[in-house]
Amino acid sequence: MCRNAKILTYFLVHFSCSSTEVSDIFTLFCFAALWMMANPLRPEVVRLYKNLLYLGREYPKGSNYFKDRLRAAFIKNKSVQDPEQIKAMIARGEYVARELEALYYLRKYRAMKKRYYEE
Amino acid sequence: MGVLITGTNTGSCERDSPGHVRYNSVSELKWRPLLLRIRVKPDNTGVVTDGVKHSMNPFCEIAVEEAVKLKEKKLVKEVVAVSCGPQQSQETIRTALAMGADRGIHVEVSGKDYETLGPLQVSKIMAALAKKEDAQLIILGKQAIDDDCNQTGQMTAALLDWPQGTFASEVTLDGDKIKVVREIDGGLETIKINTPAVLTADLRLNTPRYATLPNIMKAKKKKIANVKAADLGVNLTSRLEVLKVEDPPQRQAGMKVETVEDLVGKLKEAGKV
Numbered sequence: 282m283c284r285n286a287k288i289l290t291y292f293l294v295h296f297s298c299s300s301t302e303v304s305d306i307f308t309l310f311c312f313a314a315l316w317m318m319a320n321p322l323r324p325e326v327v328r329l330y331k332n333l334l335y336l337g338r339e340y341p342k343g344s345n346y347f348k349d350r351l352r353a354a355f356i357k358n359k360s361v362q363d364p365e366q367i368k369a370m371i372a373r374g375e376y377v378a379r380e381l382e383a384l385y386y387l388r389k390y391r392a393m394k395k396r397y398y399e400e
Numbered sequence: 401m402g403v404l405i406t407g408t409n410t411g412s413c414e415r416d417s418p419g420h421v422r423y424n425s426v427s428e429l430k431w432r433p434l435l436l437r438i439r440v441k442p443d444n445t446g447v448v449t450d451g452v453k454h455s456m457n458p459f460c461e462i463a464v465e466e467a468v469k470l471k472e473k474k475l476v477k478e479v480v481a482v483s484c485g486p487q488q489s490q491e492t493i494r495t496a497l498a499m500g501a502d503r504g505i506h507v508e509v510s511g512k513d514y515e516t517l518g519p520l521q522v523s524k525i526m527a528a529l530a531k532k533e534d535a536q537l538i539i540l541g542k543q544a545i546d547d548d549c550n551q552t553g554q555m556t557a558a559l560l561d562w563p564q565g566t567f568a569s570e571v572t573l574d575g576d577k578i579k580v581v582r583e584i585d586g587g588l589e590t591i592k593i594n595t596p597a598v599l600t601a602d603l604r605l606n607t608p609r610y611a612t613l614p615n616i617m618k619a620k621k622k623k624i625a626n627v628k629a630a631d632l633g634v635n636l637t638s639r640l641e642v643l644k645v646e647d648p649p650q651r652q653a654g655m656k657v658e659t660v661e662d663l664v665g666k667l668k669e670a671g672k673v
Contacts, residue, residue: 382609385610392458393603396545397603
């Protein structure tokens, strides 16, 4: 989003000072709208992907196994445009992240309990 | 190296409102190998640690979490994470900062000194730091998973002449005093100790949070101060010398017998009966 904003401000600065034609500003607006309309949720999705990638490093079945499945899952839904659907998928991704954190915590807890506490 | 997380409160007590005291907290961390498969060094002087993945001691994570929880409850002003070890222990401090500590102190100990670094040396460093930072509460993990000493917390308390709440499974700050529920062999023991104090965290104190990527990114802005043990006036020479480290004996194969008489006969042969 920040990248788009930078490009947009560049255009605004360079084109608006040369002419004040309504048509110019209109095309500029359409251009900007098309650009931003495509994926306002893109940074959220990228952030989720990076998070899951980081969490998957310690996956018990191996980080490559996790990475393959993560990429497959994201590529499968590449063409979804509906923001509501995207938000639902992001929520599901965050759920997976929480599950992974719980998995790692339990694994460590159980290891410590087994090692140090006789039941 | 293990991660001992000790949280000490450092700093002056400020009174906001009647009965509400604010402390600064210092946490100490140890960076320990994740014990996946242990191999003894060929010359029998220790365990192979090169190339072994290290991470924060689990009990230290619990201690950091406790310190951060206290800060979130506004009972503690500042959480400082401390670690003693080579350059790599900075990673542990970064994890603690990602979990919520405010700043870190890395006491640089490397090479020969690091191999002989034991609880006594660490507790001397902690005591010196606590005085320097004016800490009010020190929280450590109860023991490190590589040497299982369970001594650092107790030694630190003795050196500072502070009360200690060890094996804490529940900590409540109650004005000037701390109520600690300790897990002991016979069950649970509740004690009330004065501040300043040293606490050691047990397994069931809390659930440590995972240091997620956004938090780690944010933690990069937090400061880690670098200190040498000599600056604190601490002598790191060890009074212990490791003579030998050996593998445990290989498990002998078992024998199967058909009848009870056979079993008794075999036991008599072995001289056990």
